Amino acid sequence: MKSYSMKSSLLITIIVMGLLSVGFTLFTGEIYLQQTLDNRRQTFTEVVELEVHNLWDNLKLEAKSLGLSVQSNKEFRTAFLQRNKQTVEMQLNEYFDRAFVTLGILNLKKIIVYDKSLSKVFQSSTGDEVDGDICSSTIVSAKTRSGPDRFKTLHKVCEFKGQIRLVTLVPVGGLRLKGYLSIVVDPLNNLSKSEEGLGIPVMIKNAQDMELFRSANWPEKDHMENIMLVHYGNRAGNKKPIANFYFASDVALLNKNLAATRISLVSFVIISTLFATLVALSLFRKTIINPLDKINTYMDEIRNDKKHLREELEVTGSKELVNMANQLNGLSDELSHLYNELEEKAFTDSLTGIPNRALLFDRLEQVTLLAKRDKSRSEFMIMMMDLNKFKVVNDELGHHIGDGLLTAVAGRLKQALRESDTVARIGGDEFAIILYAVNEKEIAISVAEKITALMDKNFNIEGHEIDVGMSIGIARFPYDGNSSEELMHSADIAMYHSKRNKLSYIFYDGKLAGKE
Amino acid sequence: MKSLSASASVKFIKLFVYFCYFVSLNISAAETKSPDFIEGVEKVSAEGIINLIEQIDELIIIDSRIQGDRHKGYLESSVSLPDAETNCQSLSKVIPRYDSAALFYCNGIKCGRSVVAIDIAKKCGYTKLYWFRGGFDAWMKKGFPFIKR
Known part of the structure; x- marks a missing residue:
């Protein structure tokens, strides 16, 4: 599994959430848009319905009024009753020249005359070319009527050769039924006036989807994206309406407003996501990243230098990390304690409690380096010493007493020295002393004599009076050696000579080297 | 709030007009029917x-x-x-x-x-x-x- 930093996982989470909210906003926006458009469409459809109904009603009224006017015309009535074809046709044809027809109030297409039993008798020779009936269904339903109902006006809309026709059947004879008149009208002009009534372009199609009328300002095909098309047709049963109205409502402004709403919503979401990201990151940095960085730095420091173990780690931020830092502090305290103990053990002679060989060498090394760098503190001395009769004590009185003796010796050596000087047991019955910043032999001599005096007094170890002497060899830096090894070596040679010649102490001299 | 009170007052006026209409209808009917x-x-x-x-x-x-x-x-x-x-x-x-x-x-x-x-x-x-x-x-x-x- 790939590992991510906490920061990037947090960022990814926030970005995913942001994207999800943008998606959600777009989705709800789409629903809102559809709903708004649906509402608009519904409202618009109602308006359209009202307008179209109104136009049909007006047209029906006009047609009926024409029918009543024809049937009450005396010349027509007389000619009809006498079955005078020529006069009737002439009378009927005259109506095609009347003002309401020529002015387009009524687009008269045919007048057909029926007798009482609804058989066709005459028809105008002007208008649609037809042999039988126009809209025979009108006649069929008229035939089913009886009694006073036969006097009522019938309206039917139907198709004739692809065109829409309104057929109005009025009785001839106000009280005594003589026959019927069928007024056939083309309603297209009247219905197309809906474009004026509603103030928007209209297109009218027949049931076969054939275009019959189209407003001059009907939008072009390439400009339909901001157009809401509303269809309206008076449905008769399951059949497609004979007259289908399509209204093109311009929704550009609505779309623009909706788009603006959507953009502002999305920008709001994006801005709030960014803001949330900033807040989250700054909180995250404060409470997690910064303390973690601090903890990491602290751990690095500890690893590189154990001295830092004693420093306390102070962390502010999330509770968990503060707890963690406290735990770390506890651990580092314990670790520091352990280190100190370990260090002490590593550099202390376990028997006598004074520095051991390793610590002596370490200090010698340091003082050599310091002296080389700083000429003013360039001199120091080293003393190597060895008990004269230690082997005898060990052999005769046992190791236990030998160990006691060594401890006692170490104690006396410490008495002879300044706090700052180092005395170490470097093995067996061998001890060494570093005398810091000592350049005069006299000082070394006084120390050596002090030691000799201390060692000349008998030791009492568990009731055994023990007399051990000590041989001391002294080497001086830089005269007797330029490095810790050389110095030790020189001191060793001097000590060897002091022992062999039964002297208390002796300074190294180049001549001694050859006499080994 | 404003439109609400406006529509409420319109409603009230309508009701009042209807009331007057019915009252007058009854009176005239009683007189001339x-x-x-x-x-x-x-x-x-x-x-x-x-x-x-x-x-x-x-x-x-x-x-x-x-x-x-x-x-x-x-x-x-x-x-x-x-x-x-x-x-x-x-x-x-x-x-x-x-x-x-x-x-x-x-x-x-x-x-x-x-x-x-x-x-x-x-x-x-x-x-x-x-x-x-x-x-x-x-x-x-x-x-x-x-x-x-």
Whole structure:
């Protein structure tokens, strides 16, 4: 599994959430848009319905009024009753020249005359070319009527050769039924006036989807994206309406407003996501990243230098990390304690409690380096010493007493020295002393004599009076050696000579080297 | 809030107008509505006239309205004789015999002219009188043909 930093996982989470909210906003926006458009469409459809109904009603009224006017015309009535074809046709044809027809109030297409039993008798020779009936269904339903109902006006809309026709059947004879008149009208002009009534372009199609009328300002095909098309047709049963109205409502402004709403919503979401990201990151940095960085730095420091173990780690931020830092502090305290103990053990002679060989060498090394760098503190001395009769004590009185003796010796050596000087047991019955910043032999001599005096007094170890002497060899830096090894070596040679010649102490001299 | 109170006040005004309308309707109806029936006279409906004509071909229809009302349209073959001009002499010119069938109508149920005319006709001794109480309003509403000049 790939590992991510906490920061990037947090960022990814926030970005995913942001994207999800943008998606959600777009989705709800789409629903809102559809709903708004649906509402608009519904409202618009109602308006359209009202307008179209109104136009049909007006047209029906006009047609009926024409029918009543024809049937009450005396010349027509007389000619009809006498079955005078020529006069009737002439009378009927005259109506095609009347003002309401020529002015387009009524687009008269045919007048057909029926007798009482609804058989066709005459028809105008002007208008649609037809042999039988126009809209025979009108006649069929008229035939089913009886009694006073036969006097009522019938309206039917139907198709004739692809065109829409309104057929109005009025009785001839106000009280005594003589026959019927069928007024056939083309309603297209009247219905197309809906474009004026509603103030928007209209297109009218027949049931076969054939275009019959189209407003001059009907939008072009390439400009339909901001157009809401509303269809309206008076449905008769399951059949497609004979007259289908399509209204093109311009929704550009609505779309623009909706788009603006959507953009502002999305920008709001994006801005709030960014803001949330900033807040989250700054909180995250404060409470997690910064303390973690601090903890990491602290751990690095500890690893590189154990001295830092004693420093306390102070962390502010999330509770968990503060707890963690406290735990770390506890651990580092314990670790520091352990280190100190370990260090002490590593550099202390376990028997006598004074520095051991390793610590002596370490200090010698340091003082050599310091002296080389700083000429003013360039001199120091080293003393190597060895008990004269230690082997005898060990052999005769046992190791236990030998160990006691060594401890006692170490104690006396410490008495002879300044706090700052180092005395170490470097093995067996061998001890060494570093005398810091000592350049005069006299000082070394006084120390050596002090030691000799201390060692000349008998030791009492568990009731055994023990007399051990000590041989001391002294080497001086830089005269007797330029490095810790050389110095030790020189001191060793001097000590060897002091022992062999039964002297208390002796300074190294180049001549001694050859006499080994 | 503003529109709410506005619509509330509009509602109140509407209610008030309706109330006034109904009150006035009741008062005027109580004052001018014609009687439900006239003794000795047969009441007919719009359909009833058409049926009556089939039975009595020589039915005489008398329009008791004034000329102004008649311009809005009238029943075919009706004779105009406003109630103010109705008397035994003018009636004798349009109704041939005392037992001839004669139907009277005016504008509608709120119109009292046909009632007045029938009363006069009754007094003049005509015996076969019919009253179309619904009048021209009812005729129009039924969608029956009429004549308009």
